[in-house]
Amino acid sequence: MAKRLTEEEETARVLGMYEIENRLRHDGYRLIAGVDEAGRGPLAGPVYAAAVILPENAIIRGINDSKKLSEKKREELYDEITEKAVAWCVASVNEKWIDEINILNATFEAMNTAVNGLKIAPDYVIIDGNRISGMTIPHETVVKGDSKSASIAAASILAKVSRDRFIRNIAEKYPEYGFEKHKGYGTKEHIEALKKYGPCEIHRRSFLTKILGENV
Secondary structure, eight states: OOOOOOHHHHHHHHHHTTHHHHHHHHTTOOOEEEEEEEOSSOSBSOEEEEEEEOOTTOOOTTOOOGGGSOHHHHHHHHHHHHHHOSEEEEEEEOHHHHHHHOHHHHHHHHHHHHHHTOSSOOSEEEEESSOOSSOOSSEEEETTGGGTOHHHHHHHHHHHHHHHHHHHHHHHHOGGGOHHHHTTOOOHHHHHHHHHHOOOTTBOGGGOHHHHOSOO
């Protein structure tokens, strides 16, 4: 179990996550957007992306890579991030377009749409991962950026919470698949349901050929 940080230690940890942003501000950039995605790997549903511009060195205690946080904590931080952010935007690309253009291109499209949807245009963008396409604003990619940059971590939380909310809603329409448990990922339970019921409208057909054969 991780050691619980004191308030002072947590403040120092959060401030340490602005190293990239502070370097960029030193270089003259002011409006820095962090970008991340959620849902590249699941067998069903859209891929989501978020872009967030935070105030300089904003203290949002608990902020971290969304995968390291509980669902309850992500929901709490979602509200705080959207309240404190200078600007934020969440975008998604649905499963049918994912099947058309592939998941990598769909992820790039969602990221670009999120950045372009910001009510205030950033002058620099930092993106989780190792590649991006179509970004016209000055930018850089950061491997494991969601644990290194507060802005990217904020984006990862908004993207993850938005996607999970969508999946919880769709689970009510298709209870037989257990979406509320696995969020569309290829768990044993999900694969067994696919073999029993076949795909529903939100399944990514291009992801199912190894499970259900060519005639998906």
